[in-house]
Amino acid sequence: MSNPKENPHDAFSADELDRARALLCELGDAIREQTITDQISGVKGCGPDGIVAVRRNPPDESRQPLNLAPSRATSFRHGFATLCKFFPEGKPLIAQIESELWDELYTLGSTSSPLIFDDEYISTGGQIYELLAGHDRMIADLRPAVLAKTGFPSSLCCHPYDICTALLLTEAGGIVEDPGGGPVDAPLDTTSSVAWVGYANSALADLARPVLQRLIEKHLR
Numbered sequence: 001m002s003n004p005k006e007n008p009h010d011a012f013s014a015d016e017l018d019r020a021r022a023l024l025c026e027l028g029d030a031i032r033e034q035t036i037t038d039q040i041s042g043v044k045g046c047g048p049d050g051i052v053a054v055r056r057n058p059p060d061e062s063r064q065p066l067n068l069a070p071s072r073a074t075s076f077r078h079g080f081a082t083l084c085k086f087f088p089e090g091k092p093l094i095a096q097i098e099s100e101l102w103d104e105l106y107t108l109g110s111t112s113s114p115l116i117f118d119d120e121y122i123s124t125g126g127q128i129y130e131l132l133a134g135h136d137r138m139i140a141d142l143r144p145a146v147l148a149k150t151g152f153p154s155s156l157c158c159h160p161y162d163i164c165t166a167l168l169l170t171e172a173g174g175i176v177e178d179p180g181g182g183p184v185d186a187p188l189d190t191t192s193s194v195a196w197v198g199y200a201n202s203a204l205a206d207l208a209r210p211v212l213q214r215l216i217e218k219h220l221r
Contacts, residue, residue, distance in 0.1 A: 002046045014078035017024060035059050038066055038129070042171045051172055068202040070174040071134045076208070077106065080130070081138040087156055088205040090146040097142070097215045104211050127181035128176075128198065132169050137200045139209055142179060147221045157193035160186045166198070179216055 043050035053066035085094040130136040147154045166176035187192045199205035
């Protein structure tokens with residue numbers, strides 16, 4: 001056994017300690033810079049008028065109104081749209097569905113510039129924010145069905161408490177639904193897996209929904 005009074009720093013070289021100190025300094029700077037937070041609340045049935053969004057800076061206690069609105073784009077071309085595939089499990093099948101979706105809508109390779117930007121934001125609440133702020137045009141999380149199809153455990157999925165922020169997007173005029181086009185309906189627990197699709201507006205939903213549902217039927221049923 002090692003001597004409990006032994007200096008733990010003796011287990012590391014001087015160079016390793018220097019690198020660790022430099023890393024801690026960088027992390028400290030990053031934490032200090034990440035102080036601005038956006039606080040959003042909404043009232044069901046009040047529409048956009050019921051959305052209250054504020055940008056807060058805790059160090060100086062300043063607050064300012066934040067204007068948030070989903071995108072009004074009627075095309076996905078050159079915008080952000082994502083099918084969630086954060087982990088290796090099930091990723092090939094999700095990527096196949098994604099490629100077929102955009103190929104059917106726009107024909108992949110038809111332009112030299114990127115057709116769709118894929119923004120992998122690994123937080124359901126963050127994804128809802130991206131739709132609410134007008135950054136993303138569509139996000140689809142099909143992981144429960146994909147993992148079931150491919151035989152992987154379904155623990156690494158969205159849960160009911162993750163998607164509860166959907167109210168903010170729908171009150172602002174966006175759309176959140178299950179992959180079949182109905183309402184998201186799940187028990188309010190901490191274990192159930194939830195599949196959902198969010199659209200910035202009805203025009204984008206009308207464009208992508210029938211193709212996406214057809215591909216779900218093809219690959220996941």
